[in-house]
Amino acid sequence: MIEVDDLVKHYQATDGSTVRAVDHVSLAVRPGEMVGLLGANGAGKTTTLRVLATLLRPTSGTARVAGCDVRHDPIGVRRNLGYVSATTGVPDRLTPREILRSFGQLHGLEGTGLAARVERLVDVLDLRSCADRPTGRLSSGQRQRVSLGRAMVHDPPALVLDEPTNALDVLGSRDLLAFLAALRAEGRAILLSTHRLHEIENRCDRFVIIHAGRVVAQGTRDELVAAGGELEDAFFRAVAPATEAAS
Amino acid sequence: MSEASSASAATAPSAAGAWSAVGASAVAVAGFQLRRLLTRPRLLLAGLGMIFPAAVMLAVRRTAPVPLDRDLTVVMLYALVPEAVCMLGLLVTMCPVVADELERGTWIHVAVRPGGRRALLLGTFLAAVAWTSVVAVAAVVAALAVSGTSKPTGLVAMFAALILLSAAGRAALFALPAVILPKRALVASVGVALVVEFLCGLLPAVVNQATVSLRLRSLLADWMGWRRNLPTEIEMLVDPAPAWVHVGAVAVLVVVLLTAAVLILERRQFPPSEEG
Numbered sequence: 001m002i003e004v005d006d007l008v009k010h011y012q013a014t015d016g017s018t019v020r021a022v023d024h025v026s027l028a029v030r031p032g033e034m035v036g037l038l039g040a041n042g043a044g045k046t047t048t049l050r051v052l053a054t055l056l057r058p059t060s061g062t063a064r065v066a067g068c069d070v071r072h073d074p075i076g077v078r079r080n081l082g083y084v085s086a087t088t089g090v091p092d093r094l095t096p097r098e099i100l101r102s103f104g105q106l107h108g109l110e111g112t113g114l115a116a117r118v119e120r121l122v123d124v125l126d127l128r129s130c131a132d133r134p135t136g137r138l139s140s141g142q143r144q145r146v147s148l149g150r151a152m153v154h155d156p157p158a159l160v161l162d163e164p165t166n167a168l169d170v171l172g173s174r175d176l177l178a179f180l181a182a183l184r185a186e187g188r189a190i191l192l193s194t195h196r197l198h199e200i201e202n203r204c205d206r207f208v209i210i211h212a213g214r215v216v217a218q219g220t221r222d223e224l225v226a227a228g229g230e231l232e233d234a235f236f237r238a239v240a241p242a243t244e245a246a247s
Numbered sequence: 248m249s250e251a252s253s254a255s256a257a258t259a260p261s262a263a264g265a266w267s268a269v270g271a272s273a274v275a276v277a278g279f280q281l282r283r284l285l286t287r288p289r290l291l292l293a294g295l296g297m298i299f300p301a302a303v304m305l306a307v308r309r310t311a312p313v314p315l316d317r318d319l320t321v322v323m324l325y326a327l328v329p330e331a332v333c334m335l336g337l338l339v340t341m342c343p344v345v346a347d348e349l350e351r352g353t354w355i356h357v358a359v360r361p362g363g364r365r366a367l368l369l370g371t372f373l374a375a376v377a378w379t380s381v382v383a384v385a386a387v388v389a390a391l392a393v394s395g396t397s398k399p400t401g402l403v404a405m406f407a408a409l410i411l412l413s414a415a416g417r418a419a420l421f422a423l424p425a426v427i428l429p430k431r432a433l434v435a436s437v438g439v440a441l442v443v444e445f446l447c448g449l450l451p452a453v454v455n456q457a458t459v460s461l462r463l464r465s466l467l468a469d470w471m472g473w474r475r476n477l478p479t480e481i482e483m484l485v486d487p488a489p490a491w492v493h494v495g496a497v498a499v500l501v502v503v504l505l506t507a508a509v510l511i512l513e514r515r516q517f518p519p520s521e522e523g
Contacts, residue, residue: 011518021518046519053359056516078361089352093282105275106360108268150356 001158001189002029002052007061009047021047023213024061029189031157034180036204037193038235044213045193049162052191053083065158079107082151086163088143092136096127096146099135100153107154121149125179141172148176158189165199177203201231211239269362269369276370277377284340284378296336296382300327301389308394318471320394321402325467327390328383328406329413330460334440336379337414341421342436344371345429349517364512368422372505376414383410405470409463416459416497417444419504426512451483459500461486462493469493 009022022044029035039045050056052063054074062069068076090099100118104110109117122131125145130138135146144164151159161180165173173196181203184190194200201221208218217224217238224234304323308315315323344367348354357363387406391399420443424435448460455461465485468474474487486493 050355050519053355055355055358056518075361078359078363081359083355083359085352085355087352089354089356091279091283091351091353093285094279102275102279103356103360106272106357106363106366108272108361110271147356 001031001033001066002027002160002191003062003064004028004048004052005062005064007048007051007063008059009044009051009056010059020213022051025210025213025215027191027208027215027218029158029191031189032184032187033205034184034190034192034203036200036207037191037210038195038197038207039193039210040195040239043210045210046162047213048210049083049160049191049193052077052160053081054078079154080156080158082154082156082159084144084147084151084159084161084164086166088140088147088167090135090143090146090150093134095132095134096138096142096149097122097131099146100149103150104153109154117153117155121152125149139172140167141169141175144168144172144176148179152183157187159183159191161190161192163194164192165194165196173199197232197235207231209235209238269365272360272362272366273369273373276366277373278370280340280371280374281378284374289339292339293336293378293382296332297385297389300324300332300386301393303327304390304394315394317396318473320391320396321467321471324387324390324394324402324406325409325463328386329409329463332383332386333379333410333413333417334444336382337375337417337421338433338436340375340378341371341418342425342432344368344422344425344432345512345515346425346432349429354517364515365509368426368509368512369505372418372422375418376411379414379418380407380410383414405467409466412466412494412497413459413463415501416462419501419508420444420459422505422508423511426508426515449484456486456496457500459497462497466490466493 004025004027007022007025008020011019011021013019025044025048027035027037037045037048047056051058051070052065054070054077057071062071064070065077066080068074068080070077090096094102097118100121101114104114104117122128125148127142127145127149130142135143138146144167148164151161159180165176168176177199180190180192184205192200192204204221206218206220207224209216209224217234221231224238225231227234227237304320307323345354348357348367357367360366384403384407387403387410391402396402417440420439421432421436424439425432428435444458444460447454448458449455461484465488468477468485469490474485477485
């Protein structure tokens with residue numbers, strides 16, 4: 001469902017030098033699977049996810065969502081992908097219902113189909129009590145749920161989430177992750193980036209550890225912790241050689 | 248969040264309905280942008296735009312040694328409203344089309360929608376034209392009310408048409424710097440306004456044919472019946488073509504500029520470091 005193959009993304013820095021944000025990254029997420037993309041700040045997680053979301057063009061390599069290539073069929077990718085970011089970016093003055101409706105219209109949804117979809121999401125995301133209140137007056141957890149609803153308004157089979165629990169408290173994070181687990185059970189492919197390892201340790205099917213733009217380890221939790229310890233220990237083991245090589 | 252979203256399968260549009268989907272999306276964004284403009288600072292700015300020409304008229308009327316005649320009132324109003332008020336209104340509403348989204352962190356959520364970028368640009372264009380036109384027409388009405396001009400209805404209608412053309416043409420013109428240099432869009436648009444609209448627009452050469460200001464001046468001269476009596480040096484600043492040619496030229500400019508802006512925006516990519 002989500003396939004990244006030998007992906008490279010370079011930026012031109014302001015001083016003219018080339019920054020290798022993503023360096024030959026490959027990963028895959030199958031339908032009904034939730035994969036955690038782990039890495040420190042600046043590791044290349046956000047850039048990888050943004051290439052998948054067609055916000056950035058790859059320098060080389062390929063990225064596909066539901067068989068649609070980000071370079072050759074970006075519209076197809078956008079129809080099949082829901083994207084959630086750490087900064088919810090929900091307009092303060094609009095209500096959750098208005099936001100869901102507006103973004104549904106951006107997907108060409110209209111009439112009773114759109115209204116039914118909005119009401120369904122309001123119920124499923126537990127937004128009924130605040131559906132007509134400006135989002136500026138909502139809690140961080142409610143705002144993130146609105147953001148998730150916005151990503152799902154077109155019912156996409158694949159979801160990409162960039163540090164979605166960053167602004168949430170422990171209860172908000174737990175609810176969100178439980179909801180994602182339910183989405184996975186429906187057969188959706190979910191790629192989730194985070195550096196809060198303890199939250200997703202027992203929730204993701206597999207993990208991809210990325211450091212300095214490169215994949216340094218990937219596998220199930222059991223495979224990664226085979227050498228002992230918790231997922232966090234496995235993470236440090238994976239990034240340590242790369243960190244030492246860089247220094 | 249106890250249960251997941253079962254697919255209540257809202258259907259995607261067919262390829263045949265793609266154009267109407269773009270139109271509907273643009274209208275949705277326009278409504279969204281107009282609601283964003285309903286803040287106290289923006290409303291205050293709009294109020295100032297409405298009363299500024301009237302205040303100038305009042306001041307001139309009080310200090311002028313002789314009463315202002317109809318033609319001089321029209322010339323002053325033309326400079327104040329379709330030129331000044333429209334330009335200022337569009338600088339506030341059209342220029343930040345991309346910069347605002349980057350600043351608020353909403354750009355990525357619009358850009359990941361099919362046709363989202365196009366809808367953002369076209370919707371903001373519609374909102375900017377509507378907002379600016381309403382403010383400018385109100386400014387004309389207020390200014391004519393204090394100027395004491397006789398039979399103002401015809402003038403209001405003429406200025407409404409000039410305002411609409413000015414707002415549409417200049418909004419399309421400002422769309423280009425807004426998508427090319429989003430973070431410097433305001434400065435770049437002021438530069439474009441000065442160089443393209445005022446400098447090139449006043450050059451009696453082929454280059455002024457591609458400016459909105461030539462079209463507006465020419466329409467003003469035509470609709471006011473001034474053409475036959477213009478001094479030679481002023482005659483060089485207007486085009487004798489019939490009104491429909493000028494209206495058509497502005498329409499073509501709008502289509503060309505907006506198409507170019509859409510094509511550029513579709514290809515723009517902003518690294519995460521350029522946001523918020």
